[in-house]
Structure formats: C-alpha cells, structure tokens
Amino acid sequence: MPSVSTRSSVTPWLFLTPAFVVIALILLYPVFSGVRLSFFSYSMRDFAVGADPTFVGLDNFRHLFASPHFRNSIRVTLTFVGSVVALEMVVGLALALLMEDEKLKGLRLFRTLFVLPIMIAPVVVGLVWRFMYHPSYGILNYFLQTLGADPVMWLSDPGMALPSIIIADVWQWTPFVFLIVLAGLQSVPKDLTEAGIVDGCSYLQNLFHIKLPMIGSVLLVAAILRLIDAFRALVVIFVMTYGGPGVSTEVLSLHLYKTAFTAQRLGRASAVAVILLGILLILSATLAIRTLRSERR
Amino acid sequence: MGTQASTSHEKPETSEEARKPRQPILKAHTRKLVIRGMRYAFIIVGALVVLFPIYLMITTSLKPRVLAFAIPPHWTFIPTLGSYQIVLFQANFVRFFFNSLTVALGATLGSVLIAALASYGLVRFQIRGGGVFLALTLILKMIPEVILLVPVFLLWNSLGLINTRIGLILVYVALNLAFNIWIIRAFMMDIPRELEQSAEIDGCPELTIFSRIMLPLVAPGMSVAAIFTFRLAWNEFVLGLALTDRFTRTLPVAVSNYITDVGVQWGPITAIATIIAVPAFLFTFFAARSLISGLTAGAVKG
Structure with missing residues (x-):
C-alpha cells in the first residue's frame, strides 16, 4: 500500500518552493538589505550617479536620536497609537456589549454595515475626512455653528490636527475591535452567563466576573492587532495633513517616507525603518507565540 | 448599565x-x-x-458643481453625473483604472495560488520545520509597506521592475502571502485525511489530488484570501506612489495627485473616491461573512 513516505520526498518541497521564493526575494531580502543600508550613508543622488554606499557604522542612529525632528515623530507616534488603541478598545467593547444580544433584530445588517469603514481605501478615508474637516465648507464646522459653537480649524491648528487624525482613525478602526470582541462574546458558553443570572448576579457582576475574563485573550489579541496597525498607520495622515502643520502630525512611518523621498537620505531612512521594524517585531512576536500556543491546544 | x-x-x-x-x-x-x-x-x-x-x-x-461646496449643505438635490463625466473624460483616468484592475487581479491570482500550494504542502506532508515556517509567516504579516519602500525601490531599479505593473503585482503577492497561507491552511486542516488517502490509493498524481480534490473543498477559504488580497492591492497607496510612474500609477495614487493638481475640486475628487470604494461596497454586501471571518481570523478560535 503506497503511503506518504514511499512517495518522492521532493514533492512536498515542490508545493512550498513558490512561497519560499516569493517570501525570500520580496520580503526577507529587502528587509535584510534595508537593515544593512541603515549602517551606510547613501543618498538619492549617490543612487542616481551610481556611487556606492559609504559605511558609517552607527552614525545614522546617532543622528536620529540627536535630532529633535525624529524625537518629535516618536512622541507624535506614541500619542497617536496610545490614544487610538485606548479609544477603539473602549468604544468597540461597549458597542459589542450593546449588540451582543442575539435576539436583537437587524443585528446582522448592522454588523455588515460596520465592516464598510475597514474595507474602504485609506486614501479615500483621508480624503473624505479632509473634506469634512474643511474650515469653511466642511460639514463638521457647519454642525458646530448650527449648535452655536465656534468653528474649529481642525487640520490647520497645530493643537487640533493630531486629535482630528485620531478621530478619523477611531472612526475607521473601532468597527474592527467591535467585530472581534462580538465574535468573542458570542463564543462564551450561554450556560455560564445564565448560571450567573440564576445565582442572582447583577449585570455588572456578570460582566466583570464571567464575561470579561472569558474574552480576556480575545481582547488582548484585538489590542495587539490594533497596536501593530496603529504603528504602521501612514496613508490617512499622508492625505489629510502630510505631517503638518509643521511636524505636529508627523508619525514615524511618515518621517521615514519623507526622509527617503523628500530629504532623499536613503541610509538614514533605513535607520528609521529598522527602529519601526524593531517595535513591530516585538509586538508581532508576542502575538505569534500566543497564537501558536492556542493552535497546539 | x-x-x-x-x-x-x-x-x-x-x-x-x-x-x-x-x-x-x-x-x-x-x-x-x-x-x-x-x-x-x-x-x-x-x-x-x-x-x-x-x-x-x-x-x-x-451633486451639481455649484452645490458641492454650498454651506448650509443642500440635503436634497437633483443628482447629476457631471463629476463622473469630468473624471471619466480626464485623459488618463481609464488608464489608471485598468492599471488598478490589472494589478489587483494579478496580485490576487498569484498570491492565492501560491498560498494554496504552500498550504497543501504544509498540511499534507508533515514537514520538519513547518511550525517554524508558520511562525515566520505570522511575523511577516506585520511587515508594513513603508519598511519595504527603500529596499524594494532600489532592488526594482536594479532589476528593471521599477515603474512596471508586474513589479507592483509581485510586491502585493508577497505582502498578502502570509495571511493567505494562514487562512487557506486553516480550511485545509478541517478536511479529513481519508479523502486524499483514498485518492492516493487510486493512483492519483499529487497535483491532481491538489487541484481536483483539495482546491474545490477549500473554495470558501480561498475566497476569503482572494478578497483580502484584492483589497490590499486595490487600496494600497505608498508603494504604488514610489514604484510607479505616470503611465503605470494606480487609482489611489492618481486621486492623491488630484488634490495638488486641481486644488479643491471636491466633485471630481469624491467621484474618484466613490469609484475606488466600489469593490469595498460589493464585498461588504455580497461577502460580509467571508470578510468577518477574515478580519477575526486568529483572534477567535473556531
């Protein structure tokens, strides 16, 4: 009887080879060459005239940490990431708890509608919010004025630009947290919460002692996924403010883009990339370990 | 409460x-x-x-041109396709649209096929190091486009792939590959092994087992993978901006140019934005279940 072992041992590798080649050539090699380039001085000009990169050791990193511009972008990134993830987790969880009751009519429809912001291109999201934030013919200022409030210079006021971007991100990504948490809540066995009710648990007791502990790991994964994505966020900000006014909304990924294509310093941009990659690797390794553990179970 | x-x-x-x-x-x-x-x-x-x-x-x-900016907004108006007309007859719109479509379809086809092959290899043969490979793909999933920007720009220049649609397709194939392998593998794991084993006893070649037996059974998983790859390639902006020129650029890149080129023509801008959003609407209304299973994959078991 033929079994897997009598078949050619080359066969499995034939199936895996295309994936290996693509990952090695288009992901791993560029990442490694990017890390290598972060130790070199190399400009767009060097590239244009065909000059070789010059090895400078850790100079790029030293420059970065001494640069107020870079430190500002770290600060902006942390403010942005911290705010959006905290807000999205709280609002997403609240919405999921509101809609968890499966007897609610139209639940499926609402769940479907909530997918829309996630699917729409970041460019489009940026454009639409830029339109709504427009100081004179934006709809938000019109609403404010109707309510008797003063108009806000959403994107052109250095103090308001980052909060405005945070609002747009919360609009786009809260539904993502909501969907994950809702799926988690619906997988909590019904008898558990019913047992709580029979024993006279109040809604809040039920929530804090039964439901939340049951979906703890789901909440953690949702938070890590959002953290990773928030550190990567770029396009919506690119379209809405391009980092401005001044550098008040210049997150790390936008700083990277500008260092490469405006300042044309490819070596230094690679150093920014290494730092961003480091942050994301820590986050994604945490997630990978957790996922593999639950796979094995 | x-x-x-x-x-x-x-x-x-x-x-x-x-x-x-x-x-x-x-x-x-x-x-x-x-x-x-x-x-x-x-x-x-x-x-x-x-x-x-x-x-x-x-x-x-x-909205008609004069009403697009009007404040207070006109909630009722006679709809007109004027803005779409402006956009469609713009010299290059059709070209950009087909660039986007080619790139998105090419990337989807390539990435889903390669991922299906790899998932089959992983599930059917107990390969040593398969777990390590999976962990690696999970981490690769997190690589942001912006980190690939400089190295791929340099690499594509030296390979002659810069400013080509195929160059862009290759990057998108790679970017969504990890997610696709993860999803399709999960679907393949649910298929009873006896099915392949009986086909094997009947003397079916490996490739036939893969294409005739496995692929049809994991079609739902492949459609989730396809939707998410299409979404990535159709929506992506930064790599599109850096790796294409005025002939090969995609719609998201084209619309961003619109702001600086024409100032604030919100009619045409919202028209292109709506066109870019059409696939998102279609997916949402016709494949909501696939979308939700893709979005929550990995976070919620089962």
Missing part, C-alpha cells in the same frame, strides 16, 4: 426566596423593553456615525 440588575436583594434572605424574581412579571417585562429600546438607540446612533462620511462622499459626487 447597572439598571439592568434584574434581581436585587439588599436584605439577607433565605436562598429559596433569592432565586425568585421579586418584581411582578409585567414590570420586569417593561424594563426589558426599555433596555432593548435604549440598545437600539445606541446602535442606530453608532450606525449613523459610521455611515455618514460615506453617505457624504457619495452624495457630494452626485
């Missing part, structure tokens, strides 16, 4: 009494109705907030 506590008992009671609801049944019923009504109210407000920007985009694209 502390009000929802249905059976409150301040005084010490015997356990038997505590189990009985103390309020009259009718009162508990009205309270339930009120709470349900409040839930609906919150949900509807939430839905309005989610939908309003999208509604605004679509209606602005359909």
